[in-house]
Amino acid sequence: xxxxxxxxxxxxxxxxxxxxxxxxxxxxxxxxxxxxxxxxxxxxxxxxxxxxxxxxxxxxxxxxxxxxxxxxxxxxxxxxxxxxxxxxxxxxxxxxxxxxxxxxxxxxxxxxxxxxxxxxxxxxxxxxxxxxxxxxxxxxxxxxxxxxxxxxxxxxxxxxxxxxxxxxxxx
Ligand code: NI
Numbered sequence: 001x002x003x004x005x006x007x008x009x010x011x012x013x014x015x016x017x018x019x020x021x022x023x024x025x026x027x028x029x030x031x032x033x034x035x036x037x038x039x040x041x042x043x044x045x046x047x048x049x050x051x052x053x054x055x056x057x058x059x060x061x062x063x064x065x066x067x068x069x070x071x072x073x074x075x076x077x078x079x080x081x082x083x084x085x086x087x088x089x090x091x092x093x094x095x096x097x098x099x100x101x102x103x104x105x106x107x108x109x110x111x112x113x114x115x116x117x118x119x120x121x122x123x124x125x126x127x128x129x130x131x132x133x134x135x136x137x138x139x140x141x142x143x144x145x146x147x148x149x150x151x152x153x154x155x156x157x158x159x160x161x162x163x164x165x166x167x168x169x170x171x
Pocket of ligand 1: 095135139
Protein backbone atom coordinates (compact mmCIF):
# COMPACT_ATOMS: atom_id res chain seq x y z
CA UNK A 1 0.00 0.00 0.00
CA UNK A 2 1.28 3.44 -0.95
CA UNK A 3 0.90 5.99 1.83
CA UNK A 4 0.55 9.69 1.08
CA UNK A 5 3.64 11.67 2.13
CA UNK A 6 3.13 14.13 4.98
CA UNK A 7 4.37 17.61 4.15
CA UNK A 8 6.31 20.23 6.11
CA UNK A 9 3.99 21.95 8.58
CA UNK A 10 2.59 18.69 9.98
CA UNK A 11 3.66 18.32 13.65
CA UNK A 12 4.57 14.61 13.28
CA UNK A 13 7.62 15.70 11.25
CA UNK A 14 9.01 17.79 14.09
CA UNK A 15 8.47 15.41 16.99
CA UNK A 16 10.86 12.81 18.39
CA UNK A 17 9.67 9.42 17.10
CA UNK A 18 9.06 6.52 19.49
CA UNK A 19 11.56 3.69 19.91
CA UNK A 20 10.43 0.41 18.35
CA UNK A 21 10.23 -2.46 20.86
CA UNK A 22 8.38 -5.18 18.94
CA UNK A 23 10.12 -6.95 16.08
CA UNK A 24 9.48 -9.64 13.50
CA UNK A 25 5.70 -9.22 13.67
CA UNK A 26 3.51 -9.54 10.55
CA UNK A 27 2.47 -5.90 11.13
CA UNK A 28 6.08 -4.68 11.09
CA UNK A 29 6.95 -6.67 7.94
CA UNK A 30 3.85 -5.33 6.17
CA UNK A 31 4.65 -1.79 7.31
CA UNK A 32 8.23 -2.04 5.99
CA UNK A 33 6.99 -3.36 2.63
CA UNK A 34 4.55 -0.43 2.50
CA UNK A 35 7.34 2.01 3.34
CA UNK A 36 9.48 0.76 0.43
CA UNK A 37 6.46 0.89 -1.88
CA UNK A 38 5.66 4.44 -0.75
CA UNK A 39 9.29 5.54 -1.16
CA UNK A 40 9.55 4.11 -4.70
CA UNK A 41 6.19 5.62 -5.67
CA UNK A 42 7.49 9.02 -4.52
CA UNK A 43 10.85 8.43 -6.28
CA UNK A 44 12.86 8.94 -3.11
CA UNK A 45 16.04 7.25 -1.92
CA UNK A 46 15.00 7.35 1.74
CA UNK A 47 11.82 7.55 3.77
CA UNK A 48 11.26 7.88 7.51
CA UNK A 49 8.04 6.64 9.17
CA UNK A 50 7.00 10.13 10.40
CA UNK A 51 6.82 11.13 6.71
CA UNK A 52 3.82 8.84 6.34
CA UNK A 53 2.38 10.01 9.65
CA UNK A 54 3.76 7.24 11.87
CA UNK A 55 5.85 8.48 14.80
CA UNK A 56 8.16 5.46 15.13
CA UNK A 57 11.92 5.17 14.73
CA UNK A 58 11.84 3.35 11.40
CA UNK A 59 13.46 4.41 8.12
CA UNK A 60 14.05 2.74 4.77
CA UNK A 61 16.79 3.63 2.32
CA UNK A 62 17.60 2.53 -1.22
CA UNK A 63 20.19 4.69 -2.95
CA UNK A 64 19.73 2.61 -6.14
CA UNK A 65 16.04 3.62 -6.25
CA UNK A 66 14.82 0.06 -6.74
CA UNK A 67 17.55 -0.97 -9.22
CA UNK A 68 19.58 -3.11 -6.87
CA UNK A 69 17.98 -5.38 -4.27
CA UNK A 70 21.20 -5.38 -2.21
CA UNK A 71 20.87 -1.63 -1.63
CA UNK A 72 17.58 -1.99 0.26
CA UNK A 73 18.17 -1.03 3.87
CA UNK A 74 15.93 -0.97 6.92
CA UNK A 75 17.03 1.15 9.87
CA UNK A 76 15.10 0.69 13.10
CA UNK A 77 16.10 2.76 16.15
CA UNK A 78 19.24 4.00 14.34
CA UNK A 79 22.06 5.82 16.08
CA UNK A 80 24.90 7.63 14.34
CA UNK A 81 28.18 6.27 15.71
CA UNK A 82 30.77 8.07 13.62
CA UNK A 83 30.98 10.88 11.09
CA UNK A 84 34.16 11.41 9.06
CA UNK A 85 35.11 13.97 6.44
CA UNK A 86 32.85 16.47 4.73
CA UNK A 87 30.75 16.59 1.59
CA UNK A 88 28.85 19.44 -0.02
CA UNK A 89 25.81 18.67 -2.08
CA UNK A 90 22.19 19.41 -2.86
CA UNK A 91 19.65 17.83 -0.63
CA UNK A 92 15.88 17.60 -0.82
CA UNK A 93 13.14 15.88 1.12
CA UNK A 94 9.91 14.22 0.00
CA UNK A 95 8.13 16.20 2.74
CA UNK A 96 9.37 19.50 1.28
CA UNK A 97 8.68 18.95 -2.42
CA UNK A 98 9.96 21.44 -4.97
CA UNK A 99 12.86 22.68 -2.86
CA UNK A 100 16.53 21.71 -2.78
CA UNK A 101 19.41 23.33 -0.93
CA UNK A 102 23.14 22.86 -0.52
CA UNK A 103 23.78 20.98 2.72
CA UNK A 104 27.16 20.12 4.18
CA UNK A 105 27.24 16.62 5.63
CA UNK A 106 29.81 14.06 6.70
CA UNK A 107 31.31 12.02 3.85
CA UNK A 108 31.52 8.68 5.67
CA UNK A 109 28.97 7.81 8.32
CA UNK A 110 28.66 4.74 10.53
CA UNK A 111 25.22 3.88 11.83
CA UNK A 112 24.11 1.26 14.37
CA UNK A 113 20.53 0.10 13.99
CA UNK A 114 18.23 -2.89 14.28
CA UNK A 115 16.73 -4.82 11.37
CA UNK A 116 13.18 -6.14 11.06
CA UNK A 117 14.07 -9.07 13.32
CA UNK A 118 15.48 -6.77 16.00
CA UNK A 119 19.10 -7.79 15.31
CA UNK A 120 21.64 -5.01 15.79
CA UNK A 121 24.03 -4.22 12.95
CA UNK A 122 26.53 -1.54 12.05
CA UNK A 123 27.09 -0.16 8.59
CA UNK A 124 29.33 2.52 7.15
CA UNK A 125 28.07 4.45 4.15
CA UNK A 126 29.86 6.98 1.98
CA UNK A 127 28.68 9.87 -0.16
CA UNK A 128 24.93 9.56 -0.93
CA UNK A 129 24.43 6.70 1.52
CA UNK A 130 26.18 8.68 4.28
CA UNK A 131 23.89 11.62 3.51
CA UNK A 132 20.84 9.33 3.65
CA UNK A 133 21.89 7.89 7.03
CA UNK A 134 22.12 11.40 8.47
CA UNK A 135 18.99 12.76 6.78
CA UNK A 136 16.76 9.82 7.78
CA UNK A 137 18.12 9.58 11.34
CA UNK A 138 17.47 13.33 11.71
CA UNK A 139 13.83 12.72 10.69
CA UNK A 140 13.43 10.26 13.57
CA UNK A 141 14.51 13.02 15.97
CA UNK A 142 12.00 15.46 14.47
CA UNK A 143 14.70 17.32 12.59
CA UNK A 144 14.47 18.37 8.94
CA UNK A 145 17.38 19.13 6.60
CA UNK A 146 16.43 22.79 6.59
CA UNK A 147 17.84 23.04 10.12
CA UNK A 148 21.25 22.63 8.44
CA UNK A 149 20.91 25.64 6.10
CA UNK A 150 21.27 29.32 6.93
CA UNK A 151 18.45 31.06 8.82
CA UNK A 152 18.09 33.45 5.89
CA UNK A 153 17.53 30.64 3.36
CA UNK A 154 15.27 28.79 5.77
CA UNK A 155 13.06 31.83 6.35
CA UNK A 156 12.79 32.43 2.62
CA UNK A 157 11.78 28.82 2.08
CA UNK A 158 9.19 28.99 4.87
CA UNK A 159 7.69 32.14 3.36
CA UNK A 160 7.37 30.41 -0.02
CA UNK A 161 5.75 27.39 1.64
CA UNK A 162 3.28 29.67 3.51
CA UNK A 163 2.25 31.13 0.15
CA UNK A 164 1.72 27.65 -1.26
CA UNK A 165 -0.32 26.71 1.83
CA UNK A 166 -2.50 29.79 1.47
CA UNK A 167 -3.06 28.98 -2.21
CA UNK A 168 -4.08 25.43 -1.24
CA UNK A 169 -1.09 23.95 -3.10
CA UNK A 170 0.51 22.30 -0.07
CA UNK A 171 -1.49 19.35 1.23
NI1 NI B 1 13.45 13.80 4.22
